[in-house]
Amino acid sequence: MxxxxxxxxxxxxxxxxxxxxxxxxxxxxxxxxxxxxxxxxxxxxxxxxxxxxxxxxxxxxxxxxxxxxxxxxxxxxxxxxxxxxxxxxxxxxxxxxxxxxxxxxxxxxxxxxxxxxxxxxxxxxxxxxxxxxxxxxxxxxxxxxxxxxxxxxxxxxxxxxxxxxxxxxxxxAGADPRGRSGQSTPNATHLIKVATQAALGQRTHLDVYGTDYPTPDGSCLRDxxxxxxxxxxxxxxxxxxxxxxxxxxxxxGYGRGYSVLEVIEVVKRVSGKDFEVRLSPRRAGDPAQIVAGADRIRNELGWVPKHDDLDGIVRQALDWEDALVKRNRV
Ligand SMILES: NC(=O)c1ccc[n+]([C@@H]2O[C@H](COP(=O)([O-])OP(=O)(O)OC[C@H]3O[C@@H](n4cnc5c(N)ncnc54)[C@H](O)[C@@H]3O)[C@@H](O)[C@H]2O)c1
Ligand SMILES: O=c1ccn([C@@H]2O[C@H](COP(=O)(O)OP(=O)(O)O[C@H]3O[C@H](CO)[C@@H](O)[C@H](O)[C@H]3O)[C@@H](O)[C@H]2O)c(=O)[nH]1
CATH class of the missing domain: 3.40.50.720 (NAD(P)-binding Rossmann-like Domain)
Known part of the structure; x- marks a missing residue:
């Protein structure tokens, strides 16, 4: 099979x-x-x-x-x-x-x-x-x-x-909890990846693409x-x-949204590292907010997530980024 x-x-x-x-x-x-x-x-x-x-x-x-x-x-x-x-x-x-x-x-x-x-x-x-x-x-x-x-x-x-x-x-987002894989694309554009690279000093700064969206803090919301x-x-x-x-x-998805600014705050807190954040214009193609209605997969397939915790996800992403640096794979 x-x-x-x-x-x-x-x-x-x-x-x-x-x-x-x-x-x-x-x-x-x-x-x-x-x-x-x-x-x-x-x-x-x-x-x-x-x-x-x-x-x-x-x-x-x-x-x-x-x-x-x-x-x-x-x-x-x-x-x-x-x-x-x-x-x-x-x-x-x-x-x-x-x-x-x-x-x-x-x-x-x-x-x-x-x-x-x-x-x-x-x-x-x-x-x-x-x-x-x-x-x-x-x-x-x-x-x-x-x-x-x-x-x-x-x-x-x-x-x-x-x-x-x-x-x-x-x-x-995140990485294998046992450290066997993670997001490895060197020039990846995903927010959590980019933010962990900024925290580890591989990027000079992080751009926030848009702070004038119709969301609670003006930055985009994602699940x-x-x-x-x-x-x-x-x-x-x-x-x-x-x-x-x-x-x-x-x-x-988990059915809960975090704004770009909230994610950055979590990455700074979990890593214990500050980095420069620039408030920049909107990026092409981005919707303001997108959060999953997350019930159907649990009801139809009995899926039970084990890692629904943004701090933990960011920790895994930081550990993986660190491992890539140590293995010279950045
Ligand atoms: N990363 C996200 O947040 C996200 C969100 C929604 C959907 N997806 C979807 O998940 C899937 C995997 O995304 P990912 O983040 O792992 O991306 P990724 O770029 O890490 O993985 C894509 C893989 O496909 C391979 N590939 C690309 N084109 C190919 C081709 N024509 N023939 C053979 N191999 C090819 C690449 O070498 C790579 O290994 C994609 O279909 C993507 O659209 C990703
Ligand atoms: O340096 C950065 C990178 C991203 N963002 C913002 O962060 C949010 C999330 O962006 P990103 O992590 O690039 O993901 P998305 O563009 O939302 O797309 C991802 O999530 C989609 C599902 O929602 C998938 O389909 C795509 O494949 C996947 O790349 C967006 O508002 C971006 O503008 C920034 O502000 N600065």
């Missing part, structure tokens, strides 16, 4: 691989082009196929050779402002390549698909938290590229008989979910599908 993890050498995918192995799966195969991922992020017992998810010959061969039953599709481009400046690249990487991958999966008889979607499909909701049945209305090409993939997967599942869980992640909790959500989704469960679309 092998699982193929696309993008498994990346931040979230590598935590999924660890979760599968911790749960006793000895048949995990990763396909990754290593464009933003790292082969060293993977445990040695995992098979890594270096290549593109849209290489249909390679993917078909991999599925056949390893008798892949389920596909967890993480590989993508993920930076919201980059999607605004280079939308065609995002539609190619996230939508066109997902189409090719799903076509191969259908041709090769893959039974289950878990897809990494995003809170960005909701766009700029008028109220938070947002339940899954809120109308989708993405405001940036990244969100649209993912929403189109959601639609393709749902349509193809209906036509060709596989089952799926679409997981809409909110803002993913930060710890990465191993998110990986665990994939495991319960996989078990659900293997047990014959229906296809589902589920938010992955």
């Amino acid at each position: 092998a699982v193929l993890v696309t993008g498994g050498a990346g931040y979230i995918g590598s935590h999924m691989v660890l979760a599968l192995i911790d749960a006793g799966h000895d048949d995990v195969v990763v396909i990754d082009d290593l464009s933003t991922g790292f082969d060293w992020a993977l445990p040695p017992e995992v098979t890594l196929v270096v290549g593109d998810v849209a290489d249909q010959e390679l993917v078909a061969k991999t599925i056949r050779e390893h008798e892949i039953e389920a596909l967890a599709h993480f590989a993508a481009r993920i930076v919201v402002p980059d999607s605004v400046t280079d939308p065609l690249h995002y539609y190619l990487a996230n939508t066109v390549k997902t189409r090719a991958l799903i076509e191969t999966a259908v041709q090769e008889g893959v039974k289950h698909v878990i897809f990494s979607s995003t809170a960005a499909v909701y766009g700029e909701p008028e109220t938070v938290p947002v339940p899954e049945n809120l109308a989708t209305n993405p405001i940036n090409p990244y969100g649209r590229s993912k929403l189109m993939s959601e639609w393709m997967i749902a349509d193809a599942a209906k036509a060709h008989g596989f089952s799926y869980v679409i997981l809409r992640y909110f803002n993913v 930060y979910i710890q990465v191993s909790d998110l990986a665990e959500a994939h495991l319960v989704a996989l078990n659900h599908l293997r047990g014959g469960g229906d296809s589902l679309t589920l938010n992955c």
